[in-house]
Amino acid sequence: MTATQQRQIGSEEFPRTFVAPGARFDDWATAEPYYKQLVDREIKTLADFEQWLRDFSEVDAAFDEEGTARHIAMTCATDDAEREQAFLHYLQNVQPHREPWAQQLRLKFAELATRFPLPQKRYEVLERSVRSAIEIFREENIPLQVQLAEMSQQYQKITGAMTVTLRGEELTIQQAARNLEETDRALREEAWRAISDRYLQNADELNKLYDDMVRVRHQVAKNADCADFREYMFKAMQRFDYTPDDCLAFHDAIEKVCVPAVGRLFEQRREKLGLKSLRPWDLDVDIDQRPPLRPFKNDDELVAGCSKIFHKVDGELGDIFDNLSQRGLLDLGSRKGKAPGGYQATYNEKRLPFIFMNAVGTESDVRTLLHEGGHAFHTWSCRNDPLDAYRTYPIEFAEVASMGMEMLCLPHVDVFYGSETDRARKRFLEGIVTFFPFMARVDAFQHWVYTNVNATTAQRQAHWQSLTKRFSPHIDWSGLENYDRDSWHRKLHIFEVPFYYVEYG
Template sequence: MIIEKKARTYVPENLDIKWEKLEPLFNELLTRPINSVQELESWLKDKSELEAVVEEDFAWKYIRMTCDTLNEQLLQDFQYFATEIEPKIAPISNNLNKRLVESAYMVELDEEKYRIFIRSVKNDLEIFREENIRLFTEIQIKQQTYQSITGAMSVTLDGKEYTLEQASVFLKDPNREIRKKAWEAITTRRLQDKVQLDTLFNELLKLRHQVAVNAGFENFRDYMFRALGRFDYTPHECYKFHEAIEREIVPILSEQSLKRQEALGIDALKPWDMDVDISGKPALRPFETGAELIEKAISCFNGLDPYIGERLSIMQENHLFDVESRKGKAPGGYNYPLAETGAPFIFMNSANTFRDLTTMIHEGGHAVHTFISADLELNDFKHVPSEVAELASMSMELMSMDKWDVFFDNAEDLKRAKKDQLRDVLKTLPWVAVVDQFQHWIYTNPDHTTKQREAAWKQIFTPFGLNFADWSDHEEALENLWQKQLHIFEVPFYYIEYGMAQLGAIAVWKNYKTNPEEGLRLYKEALKLGYTKTIKEIYQTAGIEFNFSAEYVHELATFIKAELDLLEAE
């Protein structure tokens, strides 16, 4: 099925996305008379269509640039948008928001339908500052530098060049010397750019702090809580979440690490001992090529639900995947919604590992979310907060496990895969807590030095187990481990959501195991809402709680541990 975009009713078809073409449309929206609630709703729909067109154009510029960071023309196209279009749209968007809230007809809009949207508009108006437009442009350009630096990283092992993602496959090798050699090569390569990345981050820190000060905030942390629309929780509750993870999850992982050490028969776990399968068997290899990964993911999703499987088939037919790792490609993985098309693009760096399987399923969960909410009336209704977006993806990882037989030829490998997944669920939570708490420290101490930042990272990381490895003789690698987390550079404060959503996903899976049909139905009903309800209401629709108290963490951790114990006992 080839995707056909809905016919435009306001923006001319095939409009060239240049400022001189966009400006008249924005100006028309600014000056159009609005004399009834019906005209206000029509104005909102036209504004939404224009925003979706512009968003999708930016999406493709970002996608193409990350697919080939060495292509100078693609970089220039991205920078044109960032420097020539976005800065000019920002003040107009603010004035359009003013038009809405100052309209005499806003009070006549359906309160239930528009309440979340209007709340967000008012929040954006309160923190908007004209002087920050230039800073946002500078920040966006600098953030892209991280992709260029890390995308160019590669190592040579036994005479062959590998991207860091490809080289990380050797960390699963049963031969400890091979693992050590790969880890040291990867780490040495990362540390080659340590100073460059520190300099880049110091520049970003200064710019971000100035944005916060300009907007009337004491620090960037407090600014970002408002900018991200975190209406449902506070920084204090984040600290409570960190404490709950330290108390409830770290002891389980500590116990697991002792089992790992005993199984491997070594005196101490080193960083290169953490990914190898303790059974002594070769690493799981659920597919051989990117094309096979996509085919098997479609089969897996079809087994779960025909609608869900069909979404990935549609993406395949429309060439909306770039999954294999190669030099010059930006690191990481993402699902990028195409606002006008109503479909997404999945980007990842597959090196034919088990982790790539779960990345595909994770991004596939995001993709389903994009499709299922695509028909919501306004573009803003689809701008879901990360706490909800990650619930969609992380729940998919767990619910899909019973269909992973399409990836594995025998029951033993399937069981190994499920155990790895549940261990990863537990491992995710402390790392999320560390990265989040680190960012709280960074931005509430904006005048810190590079050395102080390294010390703070280690101090924060220590109570959460330091990944349960012995870092003796590798102090520099430990102190700079944060540099591999692209979120810190590119999307500050977007990380605690993974922890909250991971808890929610465990609860969704718990419901699914009790009643698969009902659990999946509630999951899809929650995704259909987009961002037309509060986070708490969306979680309630999914049949779960938006709750990260110590008691709730304990309940869900106990459930996951019991499931893991069952698999290990088989």
């Protein structure tokens, strides 16, 4: 049996009351009767309606957990053919069948909410979300969404396979990037070029993949009667409180305020390092040429240190984190074949968070685990709500808990750094300032891409380079233009979760 097949079905803490205890939604034939029962059920009272909602949540949680488990397994080993096939089977042969039934249930919800008005203090947000989802659903988009998910998996597979050889040693991209903090400038440049050359090997493939994604996403938008994919995503992400124009104004404000501030920081860096200009490999080395911060040597030390920090912030948070560690819900270290980046996913039925990242012993890895811990605590704090929709926090609010947790933990990072704590805190705070222009560049790029869907690869590359000049004018890219034009390939959000980046700002 595969690891996926061996997974425990259901939740001992939250036992099923509607779905059969042993039912596993690894094929549509098992799941369909439950959705049909919900569609056909006669509702006579408000109490019936609320029980129907709880049963709907139970079915959806069991269904979603199957997909989440397969996605986690695949990202932990993108080079494992069995895991890949298990994920693709669910993606292609199980999940698409649910979507028309989910729309029927949303429509039934809207009709029932008219007949049996729900207490607005409890259900106002849910009603708004359901009506928004009804508005943009189109059955013809189901196969297109499958295509897009397959393309995202292909991006993970391509980038997860990337390694470089640096001074005779094969390293993952994350492991090689550690060298960008070294005081040896020749080593930094060598590491930077090795990483950049490795991405360049797949540049044509990734550009073609993105072309296909943009084309399919535009068709999804047109099918949903939206002018473009940007309009579609603002509805799909349920951005009720701000508009594309607000984002563009945010970019302008960052250009006006943050870019000059970063310029002052970078000028100080250039002078201290004694350089004529700052090259891309000069941005992470310590400004005083001190050895890199190396706060931990292995995953166990990272977990132990973050546990201490969380306990200092709040004992309950520390206990939750320790619980996750003991349950094996952390996969932290970088290795060949592992998908890039970091995330927190939720096993919706067990109501448990899972943390994934690519740690290599750096100061940024500590921040990443504190960040993902914030997501996990958010998930945990919602787990007793009977409605799956309320246990799954809106994507528009997700980063509040994670970015906030980074700040709450900052007073306690001496756990890792001892006498170097002030230095670590300064790097963290400077990183906030330097992040804003990069965030704006990533977001502005996507606004342009999806409102210029017929642009060629060359035009897209040129626009990215224009954004480099706008938001990062202090870095000397002379002679490196062929690297810069496709450097956005490294930002997985652009491929996998379009328009999801401005939230970090």
